[in-house]
Amino acid sequence: MQSSSEPLTVLIAEDSAADRLLLSTIVRRQGHHVLTAADGAEAVEVYLQQRPHLVLMDAMMPVMDGFEAAQKIKQLAGDQLVPIIFLTSLTESEALARCLEAGGDDFLAKPYNQVILAAKIKAMDRLRRLQATVVEQRDQIARHHDYLLNEQRVAKAVFDKIAHSGCLSAPNIRYMQSPYALFNGDLLLAAFNPAGDMHVLLGDFTGHGLPAAVGAMPLAEVFYGMTAKGYGLAQILREMNAKLKRILPVDMFCCATLLCLSFQRCTVEVWNGGMPDGYLHDSLSGVRTPLPARHLPLGVLTPQLFDDRTEVHPMLLGDRVFLLSDGVIDTTDDSEQLFGVERLQQVFAANREPDLLFEDIQQALRDFRGEARDDFSMVEVRLVAPTQLNPPPPVYSDSGQSSPLDWSVSFEFRAQTLKRFNPMPYLLQLLLEVHGLRAQSGALYSVMSELYSNALDHGVLGLDSSLKRDASGFSRYYRERNLRLDELSDGYVRVHLHVTPNNEGGRLLIEVEDSGEGFDVARVLAQPQDSDRLSGRGVSLVRQLSQQASWSDDGRSVRVEFFWEALA
Amino acid sequence: MSEIHLDRDVLSTLKEVMEEGYPELLDTFLNDSEARLRVLHEARDAEKLSATAHSFKGSSSNMGALRLAELCGELEQRAKQPSLGGIEKLVNEIESEFAHVRTLCREEREGFHC
Amino acid sequence: MSVITEVSDDGKKLTISIKGRFDFGTHQEFRESYEKLDTTPDAYIVDLKETAYLDSSALGMLLLLRDHAGGDRSDVRVVNGNSDVKKILAISNFDKLFDIS
Numbered sequence: 001m002q003s004s005s006e007p008l009t010v011l012i013a014e015d016s017a018a019d020r021l022l023l024s025t026i027v028r029r030q031g032h033h034v035l036t037a038a039d040g041a042e043a044v045e046v047y048l049q050q051r052p053h054l055v056l057m058d059a060m061m062p063v064m065d066g067f068e069a070a071q072k073i074k075q076l077a078g079d080q081l082v083p084i085i086f087l088t089s090l091t092e093s094e095a096l097a098r099c100l101e102a103g104g105d106d107f108l109a110k111p112y113n114q115v116i117l118a119a120k121i122k123a124m125d126r127l128r129r130l131q132a133t134v135v136e137q138r139d140q141i142a143r144h145h146d147y148l149l150n151e152q153r154v155a156k157a158v159f160d161k162i163a164h165s166g167c168l169s170a171p172n173i174r175y176m177q178s179p180y181a182l183f184n185g186d187l188l189l190a191a192f193n194p195a196g197d198m199h200v201l202l203g204d205f206t207g208h209g210l211p212a213a214v215g216a217m218p219l220a221e222v223f224y225g226m227t228a229k230g231y232g233l234a235q236i237l238r239e240m241n242a243k244l245k246r247i248l249p250v251d252m253f254c255c256a257t258l259l260c261l262s263f264q265r266c267t268v269e270v271w272n273g274g275m276p277d278g279y280l281h282d283s284l285s286g287v288r289t290p291l292p293a294r295h296l297p298l299g300v301l302t303p304q305l306f307d308d309r310t311e312v313h314p315m316l317l318g319d320r321v322f323l324l325s326d327g328v329i330d331t332t333d334d335s336e337q338l339f340g341v342e343r344l345q346q347v348f349a350a351n352r353e354p355d356l357l358f359e360d361i362q363q364a365l366r367d368f369r370g371e372a373r374d375d376f377s378m379v380e381v382r383l384v385a386p387t388q389l390n391p392p393p394p395v396y397s398d399s400g401q402s403s404p405l406d407w408s409v410s411f412e413f414r415a416q417t418l419k420r421f422n423p424m425p426y427l428l429q430l431l432l433e434v435h436g437l438r439a440q441s442g443a444l445y446s447v448m449s450e451l452y453s454n455a456l457d458h459g460v461l462g463l464d465s466s467l468k469r470d471a472s473g474f475s476r477y478y479r480e481r482n483l484r485l486d487e488l489s490d491g492y493v494r495v496h497l498h499v500t501p502n503n504e505g506g507r508l509l510i511e512v513e514d515s516g517e518g519f520d521v522a523r524v525l526a527q528p529q530d531s532d533r534l535s536g537r538g539v540s541l542v543r544q545l546s547q548q549a550s551w552s553d554d555g556r557s558v559r560v561e562f563f564w565e566a567l568a
Numbered sequence: 569m570s571e572i573h574l575d576r577d578v579l580s581t582l583k584e585v586m587e588e589g590y591p592e593l594l595d596t597f598l599n600d601s602e603a604r605l606r607v608l609h610e611a612r613d614a615e616k617l618s619a620t621a622h623s624f625k626g627s628s629s630n631m632g633a634l635r636l637a638e639l640c641g642e643l644e645q646r647a648k649q650p651s652l653g654g655i656e657k658l659v660n661e662i663e664s665e666f667a668h669v670r671t672l673c674r675e676e677r678e679g680f681h682c
Numbered sequence: 683m684s685v686i687t688e689v690s691d692d693g694k695k696l697t698i699s700i701k702g703r704f705d706f707g708t709h710q711e712f713r714e715s716y717e718k719l720d721t722t723p724d725a726y727i728v729d730l731k732e733t734a735y736l737d738s739s740a741l742g743m744l745l746l747l748r749d750h751a752g753g754d755r756s757d758v759r760v761v762n763g764n765s766d767v768k769k770i771l772a773i774s775n776f777d778k779l780f781d782i783s
Binding site: 204206207250251252253255273274275276292293294295296297300302305 | 738739741742743745746749754773774775776778779
């Protein structure tokens with residue numbers, strides 16, 4: 001950029017030869033390079049060819065007068081400022097008016113005063129340079145903006161590869177997200193675990209742009225990886241929190257709501273850290289129960305202090321869980337008023353058709369704000385019969401050539417381990433080394449989880465499953481469970497696994513024992529299978545899913561068999 | 569109406585600015601002005617008359633020929649009136665004033681040494 | 683200035699008051715208010731009496747202050763927030779980290 005002491009190129013358009021000569025000499029003496037023109041048309045031509053920095057223009061000229069020439073030159077200059085100083089012997093106010101109208105920047109009266117002319121040239125040049133700076137900075141900003149958009153495109157492409165293993169397209173999920181949600185810090189993940197349960201995460205990272213997106217990738221990898229292996233919410237939460245705490249700066253964190261919907265047990269397990277209330281919608285009564293945040297967001301607490309306790313709610317077929325990001329609540333209108341939770345509740349109350357809840361909310365936001373906005377996320381998950389879903393089969397990374405076929409292993413999990421550790425994923429991984437069992441991995445996981453959970457809850461902790469009769473009983477049950485688990489000092493659950501060849505295929509025998517009191521097996525098995533009852537499903541489930549289940553030792557021990565045939 | 573035919577102060581400033589170009593300036597002014605006078609005599613078009621008078625006024629004032637500039641200014645205004653009666657008289661006045669100025673300019677030119 | 687600080691006479695307590703919006707634009711002032719002190723206070727008070735609005739970057743700034751003040755051993759109180767401010771702090775469960783009143 002030119003400094004103020006560099007010479008300019010000045011165009012002098014003046015039809016009077018003597019005046020032109022005089023002015024040229026004055027301007028040259030001031031250190032500038034001079035171009036001349038004798039009429040308006042010539043002035044425009046010279047401007048086009050030489051692009052002078054500044055123009056001194058006589059107002060009245062033949063062929064094309066000064067005002068018209070000035071307009072043409074301004075047009076040719078485009079973004080850049082080419083100051084035009086009119087030379088005039090019109091009266092002052094008349095002159096000023098006409099000059100400004102024509103797009104002139106200043107005027108100089110005849111007879112020419114050198115001092116005034118020098119001052120005007122200097123002032124105009126300062127403006128010219130200022131304009132040039134502004135234009136250059138504007139172009140720079142536009143270029144940087146393009147780079148940024150491109151970086152975001154790349155980041156999104158990478159993220160989409162990580163997120164592709166999700167099941168957001170399952171028939172029981174409905175969601176709404178802006179295409180660039182990732183860069184608002186919004187995250188929506190969903191995946192099936194091996195038992196066919198569905199894990200859903202709605203998250204909101206602090207910040208915007210790439211910093212917000214960058215945290216999402218490790219989080220998504222943990223979520224998908226651990227869900228696929230069969231880990232429970234508590235373990236996944238602990239791992240996600242620890243990871244974010246480790247990698248994110250102190251002032252960054254991720255608010256999140258995590259769900260585990262079990263279609264077999266008809267329950268939803270919830271953990272909400274810092275997100276707005278979720279809602280559990282009872283499809284029969286229409287009541288929407290809030291699921292408020294009881295935890296700090298992920299990435300704030302150290303692993304030692306992190307609280308992974310979840311809440312479990314019973315659900316019936318057709319019930320829904322609705323989650324939303326704070327973009328909805330925080331929508332403002334012209335007078336800076338917030339949409340707020342009350343208005344959202346009004347939308348709920350007025351909603352007639354649950355399938356149209358999203359539309360109702362969007363309409364309410366449009367009415368409130370006067371325009372649509374898309375930087376919020378909403379997701380609704382319905383409890384459906386397991387047969388309606390089609391979880392994809394798991395993908396294995398080994399070649400399938402070698403497989404352990406004749407082995408046994410026993411585990412004993414004692415009090416301290418039972419409190420904080422869910423062994424299911426490890427046991428499942430172990431069993432999936434046997435290729436013949438892979439086709440039944442879902443059933444395997446469900447059965448083992450159920451056996452283990454029965455052994456722990458009813459056996460070791462002595463909880464009465466009849467408590468889970470209704471919704472409030474459910475809460476009491478899980479509160480009691482947490483209490484007893486915290487206080488546990490004795491007790492064990494033993495798991496024995498035996499894999500043996502059988503004809504062309506093989507057999508897996510699972511035995512689970514607990515240190516509890518046992519139960520009256522005959523009586524429980526004699527009760528009719530009542531699918532509306534919230535409890536007691538564990539036993540029927542096990543029987544449904546496996547070939548042979550039998551109890552012994554007064555209900556303290558159970559054995560289950562799985563068979564498979566030769567692989568093709 | 570100014571009595572100054574050629575302002576000495578203006579001339580000395582011009583001399584200082586133009587340096588060795590001073591004679592050329594004087595010549596150019598004289599040539600331009602003669603051409604303009606011809607137009608003033610011959611023109612029947614009021615707009616052309618006014619424009620030429622305006623232009624003459626401008627260059628005269630730059631040279632310091634104050635009385636001449638004023639007369640041209642008068643002509644410029646008169647030519648904008650609906651009737652052009654009496655214009656010829658004004659043009660002649662301008663011609664004679666210019667003759668005076670021309671003499672002074674030539675004297676200047678003679679007296680100028682680089 | 684939207685961030686006003688006041689140190690107690692014995693230098694043991696620092697009070698930081700936020701006026702207006704407590705958001706991303708407040709970041710630099712807020713950090714400077716406790717980083718550039720001659721003394722090391724034992725206790726910190728963040729006064730939100732005149733704070734109109736609080737967003738997630740403000741929550742992040744509170745975490746930075748807490749970390750500076752000793753993390754789990756810190757004594758940071760957040761006081762005088764209006765109902766909107768208190769609601770935001772409640773949803774994020776920040777009362778588990780800060781003494782909020």
